[in-house]
Amino acid sequence: MKVIFSGIQPSGTLTLGNYLGALQQFTELQNDHDCYFCIVDEHAITVPQDRLKLRDNIRSLAALYLASGIDPKKATLFIQSEVSAHAQLGWMMQSISYIGELERMTQFKDKAEGKSAVSSALFTYPALMAADILLYGTDIVPVGDDQKQHLELTRNLAERFNNRYNDIFTMPEVRIPKVGARIMSLQEPTKKMSKSDENEKGFVSMLDTPKKIEKKIKSAVTDSEGIVKYDKENKPGISNLLTIYSSCTGESIEDLEKKYEGKGYGDFKQDVADAVVNLLQPLQERYNELINSPKLDDILDDGADKASFKANKMLKKANKAMGLGRVRK
Numbered sequence: 001m002k003v004i005f006s007g008i009q010p011s012g013t014l015t016l017g018n019y020l021g022a023l024q025q026f027t028e029l030q031n032d033h034d035c036y037f038c039i040v041d042e043h044a045i046t047v048p049q050d051r052l053k054l055r056d057n058i059r060s061l062a063a064l065y066l067a068s069g070i071d072p073k074k075a076t077l078f079i080q081s082e083v084s085a086h087a088q089l090g091w092m093m094q095s096i097s098y099i100g101e102l103e104r105m106t107q108f109k110d111k112a113e114g115k116s117a118v119s120s121a122l123f124t125y126p127a128l129m130a131a132d133i134l135l136y137g138t139d140i141v142p143v144g145d146d147q148k149q150h151l152e153l154t155r156n157l158a159e160r161f162n163n164r165y166n167d168i169f170t171m172p173e174v175r176i177p178k179v180g181a182r183i184m185s186l187q188e189p190t191k192k193m194s195k196s197d198e199n200e201k202g203f204v205s206m207l208d209t210p211k212k213i214e215k216k217i218k219s220a221v222t223d224s225e226g227i228v229k230y231d232k233e234n235k236p237g238i239s240n241l242l243t244i245y246s247s248c249t250g251e252s253i254e255d256l257e258k259k260y261e262g263k264g265y266g267d268f269k270q271d272v273a274d275a276v277v278n279l280l281q282p283l284q285e286r287y288n289e290l291i292n293s294p295k296l297d298d299i300l301d302d303g304a305d306k307a308s309f310k311a312n313k314m315l316k317k318a319n320k321a322m323g324l325g326r327v328r329k
Contacts, residue, residue, distance in 0.1 A: 017183030017193035027069035078303035090128035
């Protein structure tokens with residue numbers, strides 16, 4: 001059974017893009033893989049956070065994982081900061097990372113651009129991300145294509161450590177879902193849908209009300225052609241809505257194009273909105289049952305224990321390989 005690791009930052013309520021591009025796939029992967037799903041709260045503090053809001057976001061994200069179908073009997077769900085091995089191995093990964101390769105990370109460049117005071121953690125967090133993955137002997141990391149560069153760095157660090165010290169780390173492979181891997185902004189369909197978008201019309205939150213979802217979909221940017229056709233280059237808005245519709249219902253984009261042949265964007269957008277509402281409503285009901293439940297804490301406690309057991313075994317190997325600590329006689 002292959003090991004899968006995935007982490008999501010608790011930096012705001014997850015979007016429809018997060019669900020279709022990640023969480024939806026997780027529920028399938030957990031059936032025949034050893035899955036570790038992590039709420040990476042230590043990554044979140046690379047930028048300033050309100051402590052109370054951060055804690056609310058951590059709990060909310062945990063509830064969304066479970067509401068989306070993650071089964072704690074099949075997968076391990078835990079909070080990063082509750083497994084200290086992540087920070088410890090993260091420091092060790094920093095020690096074998098080079099400034100040049102960290103400077104090439106495009107996400108750092110994007111987040112640091114135009115800012116006078118940038119946290120050093122924002123610069124070095126790819127090393128912590130590598131540690132997150134390597135601690136569990138991860139074989140597969142399901143990510144969006146915007147994270148491929150970080151996974152390449154993780155592989156480089158694993159290979160460097162194995163060659164320099166001891167061959168203990170598995171070389172993880174990237175898995176990018178074919179459909180729904182990159183849901184775009186409703187207002188700027190050439191950019192990825194993001195929960196940190198300042199324009200709330202650009203994304204659908206997993207916890208948005210049906211009315212809000214309908215309003216956002218109906219105000220989505222399209223074009224003046226009036227033809228429902230997938231053409232990512234010339235019709236990015238309609239192509240994005242087709243991807244969303246297809247991902248929500250399982251209908252192929254080709255079938256959807258035929259379905260709306262000769263129809264206007266009004267009918268199409270209404271049906272996209274209905275498809276999104278129908279997908280998210282059952283999840284929201286499960287979320288509301290979990291969010292203030294002691295059951296959620298029990299699941300997270302158990303997950304932290306399971307993750308710590310496995311992570312600490314790998315950490316001991318890494319410490320021994322690097323010559324850290326004592327050798328007991």
